[in-house]
Amino acid sequence: MRSRTPVTSDDSRAHPAAWIREMVRLKPATMPVGHMIRSGIVVGGPFVVGVLIDDVLTGMWIALAGLLLAAGERAGTYRLNFAIVLISTPIAATGYVLGFLQHIPWAAMILVMVALALGCGLIAGLGPAFSVAGMQFLVIASIAIGASSISNWWIPLALYFVGGIIYAALLAVEMVIAPRRPQRLALQEMLHNLAGLAHARSADLRDGGDRCGAAMGACQSARRTAVTRIAELTVPGTDSLRTWHLTSAVIFDAERVEALLIGERSVSAVDAVARQLDALTTVVSAEKEATSTTATESATSIRGGPSPRPSPLEQSMTELAEAVRHGHDGRMVRHPVTVPAIGGEVVAAAGRLALCFGIAVAAKLYFPSTHWFWVPLTVCLVMKPDFGSVFSRAILRVLGTIAGAAVASIIIVVVPKGLGIGIAIGLLAAAVPYLMLRSYALQAVAITPVVILLIDLISPGTESVNDAWQRIAATVLGGAIVLVFGYLIWPHSRQAWVAATFATATERIAAFLTTAATPIPEDGRTAAERHTALVSARRTAYRTLSDLDIRMQRALSEPPPAETVARAWIPAIAATSRLADAVSAYADDRVNADAPPNPAGAGVVAAVILQLGRGDSPDPVEVTDDRLSAVAAGVNTLRATLHHDGDRDGEESR
Structure with missing residues (x-):
């Protein structure tokens, strides 16, 4: 099967030395x-x-x-x-x-x-x-x-x-x-990038921009790094001095806050979370004890007023702050050498x-x-x-x-x-x-x-x-x-292989969508199993998107045809990332009971996503469910990007 490579509006042939600039680009480093x-x-x-x-x-x-x-x-x-x-x-x-x-x-x-x-x-x-x-x-x-x-x-x-x-x-x-330096740097970077995502989401809500894509990528990378830092060697006598903790619970809560930020529509709530995350980052970087006023804002400040119960974003942010300060659930996940x-x-x-x-x-x-x-x-x-x-x-x-x-x-x-x-x-x-x-x-x-x-x-x-x-x-x-x-x-070795990774990414996003659209069981145990499956589906989808971006960036530093193909994929990868964010927002609506279950409607949209991943040319998707409309819009945007003017130039074999 041959997969169509999307055509950019900025023809890569107009930049013959673009791959050279990418190859010699210096990376930021501390x-x-x-x-x-x-x-x-x-x-x-x-x-x-x-x-x-x-x-x-x-x-x-x-x-x-x-x-x-x-x-x-x-x-x-x-x-x-x-x-x-x-x-x-x-x-x-x-x-x-x-x-x-x-x-x-x-x-x-x-x-x-x-x-x-x-x-x-x-x-x-x-x-x-x-x-x-x-x-x-x-x-x-x-x-x-x-x-x-x-x-x-x-x-x-x-x-x-x-x-x-x-x-x-x-x-x-x-x-x-400095026994905890690797953990401190990883936690600091994860919180810093999470705060960056909150600021980007706030700016997007204010002016309708699209800044969250890059911020999401940074969050994914920082969280992956943090996962590898959990099981550090310990030095006797240092645990009693801890003013912060990096545990599996911290990483789980950070991922939850990230997902909820994408779906949050309240600017004041996002701004409050951004302030909290900035404060937590300062606490970790300064190695000092967090106070109740610097590490955790009141529930009223996040909700913007009195509320009978905390919102999921507020609750997750509070759990993250508490896990960082008190080390709740300090399970050690030792990754094998x-x-x-x-x-x-x-x-x-x-x-x-x-x-x-x-x-x-x-x-x-x-x-x-x-x-x-x-x-x-x-x-x-x-x-x-x-x-x-x-x-x-x-x-x-x-x-x-x-x-x-x-x-x-x-x-x-x-x-x-x-x-x-x-x-x-x-x-x-x-x-x-x-x-x-x-x-x-x-x-x-x-x-x-x-x-x-x-x-x-x-x-x-x-x-x-x-x-x-x-x-x-x-x-x-x-x-x-x-x-x-x-x-x-x-x-x-001279092919970019972006299309193959793109197909995998669309499969994961489709699976994430279908899981999010399923009804939430009344039974607590079954509901917990569904939630675990949903979290796993989201993590897998974004991990594949991260792999897609890494493969594209690597190909951009090579000469044509790899660089040409990778550059043509840039708009499609950006559209795919926005589609994943739309699915994440829909999943949050389902968790918050703001959207009814709709397995049939989500199945129709997921089928179109899978067709796009296979290189097919499906018709634009239409839905009657208002909550699914943002996801459908993301699918149609991706479809238009992939099949721009019906041009088949620059195809890449899979």
């Missing part, structure tokens, strides 16, 4: 101070100590472990990052064993490395710790098979464990100093990684440089299957390497070899955690001079040797291998 300090110490410290005690090689091996662990640390919980250190360190260190195979026939070496790269790609599906471990193993293996001056590889293997122990110790220090998710997409990505890595290892036969191993090293850094667009990473890594090589050249010319180089390495390593949040290219800008200076520091003699041009040439070659053999020859 400086991870603890991560930066840790990275600078664990990488620069061993170099400096090695220079001072005249044992630079030992310091280099320890610092290399620190650099890889710093680059592999995730913006998650201490629990996750300790798991990454615990799992990745032994796996990565094992890569040094490959150094003992340097003298086997090179055809056999290529086959061995292809098999290992395939395995590393497959274990990425087991979770972030194994994904980081696989990448680090290939980096170490590339160095081990390429550095012929080392005879005893057991020494760097053992020193890698020393670097891992030092890194874990520094991470433990931060956890003792490993998840068996090796599906078809992971297998395909692992296969492409193995092919490209084998070609890169063969570079020893044709690349005229003693540092040929930078070619496979580049391939494994670019092609890890969970890091986003392969095309974008290849281009950005080449650009970042060129800039980083220039930085290294300046440092080598200006800074004398020895202690000064070690300090420069520490400063550059400290910048890596922040730059990797801003852009993959900026990450390469910082890491490249660290690697070049590393080679310079262990080179014999008192004068610095500039290997920048070799690094650039190897990176360009590695990037070219990735682009050709990991991207261009695979039509599957």
